[in-house]
Amino acid sequence: MKTGPDIALIAALVGDPARANMLTALMGGKALSAGELAAEAGVSLQTASSHLAKLESGGLLAVEKQGRHRYFRLTGPDIAVMLESMMGLAARVGHVRTRPGPKDPALRQARVCYDHLAGDTGVRLLDSLLRRRLLRSTTGTLALTKGGEEFAAAFGIDLPALERSRRPLCRTCLDWSVRRPHLAGAMGAALLDRVAELGWVRRERNSRAVLFTAAGLRHFERQFPLK
Amino acid sequence: MKTGPDIALIAALVGDPARANMLTALMGGKALSAGELAAEAGVSLQTASSHLAKLESGGLLAVEKQGRHRYFRLTGPDIAVMLESMMGLAARVGHVRTRPGPKDPALRQARVCYDHLAGDTGVRLLDSLLRRRLLRSTTGTLALTKGGEEFAAAFGIDLPALERSRRPLCRTCLDWSVRRPHLAGAMGAALLDRVAELGWVRRERNSRAVLFTAAGLRHFERQFPLK
DNA sequence: CCAATGCTTCGACGAGCATCGAAGCATTCT
DNA sequence: AGAATGCTTCGATGCTCGTCGAAGCATTGG
Structure with a gap:
């Protein structure tokens, strides 16, 4: 051994x-109930329950009871980082599941990676900063x-609150679709929150895709220019 | 699906x-034969052969025939990066295999991560640079x-040769023992090579541990000071 | 208090797969 | 050529684990 x-x-x-x-x-990034996860995985409720128990005791998932519901979430952003890195590797060695539906281009353009922005837009955000x-x-x-720091304050981000959390403020995360880093960490999460708050994007239901509105994209590109 | x-x-x-x-x-980092890997995994030769076939067809391993031997290696540094990140996560959620033998402290101090230096020393190297x-x-x-660039040349590293390879020159890799980044990429590999060439370290046989000689450590700390 | 909802536990089935013995193929050594 | 080494393929075995039906437990709502 x-x-x-x-x-x-x-x-x-x-x-x-x-x-x-x-x-x-x-x-x-959202916590999901056991039933939702069962549907997402395409298995029965009993099977899902068994899987979730294993994931929890394995330390990958944390659970929160709310009434008769049990909501599951990843135990930390590092889990998401590892999963993204595995996706990058899977993409490189050619294990992409076929059926590149209409969602796929949207995912490559902008998606949520646990709690921050990934895809072309996420990479652009980091480059700009x-x-x-x-x-x-x-x-x-x-x-x-x-x-x-001045920029963050002006953009409407409460930096002192972020710094109070134990989480690293800024971190990179390798993007599986672009194979370049994007911004993760508390700051990455806060920026996505703020962008959503401003109404620049809307979340696709039951998907990681993030859709920019036409006006939102204009604002975003002005706020985060590449040069 | x-x-x-x-x-x-x-x-x-x-x-x-x-x-x-x-x-x-x-x-x-070294390519190993099927027999060596069988011993490393603690399984019979037939079983190992089956596993190796799967890893190869899965794109994780590449094989090179040399006479009646078949040498296996990781298909790329990104595989090593993913494995290190999984180790970091496993360490965080508490899945460390017991028996922290004498090797363990040595591994935390300095080890090879595919082809570059990891552990305390690897982190220190990046910090210093x-x-x-x-x-x-x-x-x-x-x-x-x-x-x-001037430093690299003075230290005896052939930069033009490195740049001719398609591989990214400098990259970070998250260290599982320290949970901070160390230097990977072609430059990271070249630095480890050079340090070995200078005789500052010797590799533990059949282990990832890297042992600095007393004189080697002095040289290393003078060459890569923290302030 | 009874019904409905959300989820877990129990039990059984079945498939997949890791494992190794034996035989087969390739290469090298003498 | 014959023997030895390194590895793969085949076949059989046994076990783990994913799966779901049925029943059980908890919570909420009327």
Whole structure:
């Protein structure tokens, strides 16, 4: 027996198609009930219950009771980061599930990665912030500059509240569709929240896709220029 | 059926303990023969052969025939990056395989992550390069500065050769033991090569651990100071 | 208090798969 | 050529685990 973290254990949890579907669904960031997850995975309620129990005891999912419902969510953003990285690898080695429906282009353009923006738009967001020197990378992790802090405040983000959370403020996350990094962390989540609050986007029901309104996209591109 | 990359497929490949052990062994960077991998995984030769066939057809391993031997290696550094990120997650949720033998502290201090340095020392290396402004991050990915290029040349690294490879020069990789990034990519690999060439370290046989010699550690700390 | 809803537990079935013995194929060594 | 080494293929075995029907438990609503 070897030493070190047991990756087989958690890989096996993700390795079942039903569980993988559930986890993917939860990358939308919202907590979902057992019934919703069963439908998402395409299995019966009993089967889903068994899977969810395993995911929970494996530390991948946390559960919250609300009345007669039980809502499940990923235990942390790092789970989402790992799942995205697995998607990137799966895409590279050619394991893409066929049927590229109408949703697929939308997902590549803009989607939710747990709680922040991913896809072309997410990558563009990070590029813009770096190019305008609102973000910089000191020790391999991102940090807001002085200008970045001012920008955040002006954009309507409550920085002190974010800093009170134990979560890293800025983090990169490798995008599976673009294979370039986008902005994650508390700041990434806050930016998506704010963009939604401003009405620039609407969430597709039961999907990770994020649809920009025509006006919203204009505002977004003006607010986050590439040059 | 959903669309998108099929993470269940590759997760299932990693999900078997025997295969996970093989993959972990291959993170040492060296190509290993089927027999060596069988021993590493603790299974018979026939079983190993079956596993290796699956890993190969799944796109995780590449094989190279040499005489009557078949040497397997990871198909790319991104596989190692994914495995390290899974280790980080497994460590966080508490799935560490017990028996923290004498190897364990050594692994945390310095180990090989496919082809570059990880552990405390690897993290320190990245920190030092950033603090001395030999590296900087422009669009979320790392890049050498002018000073960094001069440093590389002075340290005995053939930059033009590295740039000829299609591989990204500098990349970060999240460290499972420290949970902070270290330097990966072609540059990370070249630095480890050079450090080995200089005789500062010796590789533990059949292990990912990297042991610094006393003199080597002094040289290393002088070459990569933290302030 | 009874009915309805949401979910879990129990039990049984079945398929998939990891495992290894034995035989077969390829390569190298003498 | 014959023997030895390294690995794969075949076949059989056994076990794990995903699956769902039926029953049970908890919560909410009338």
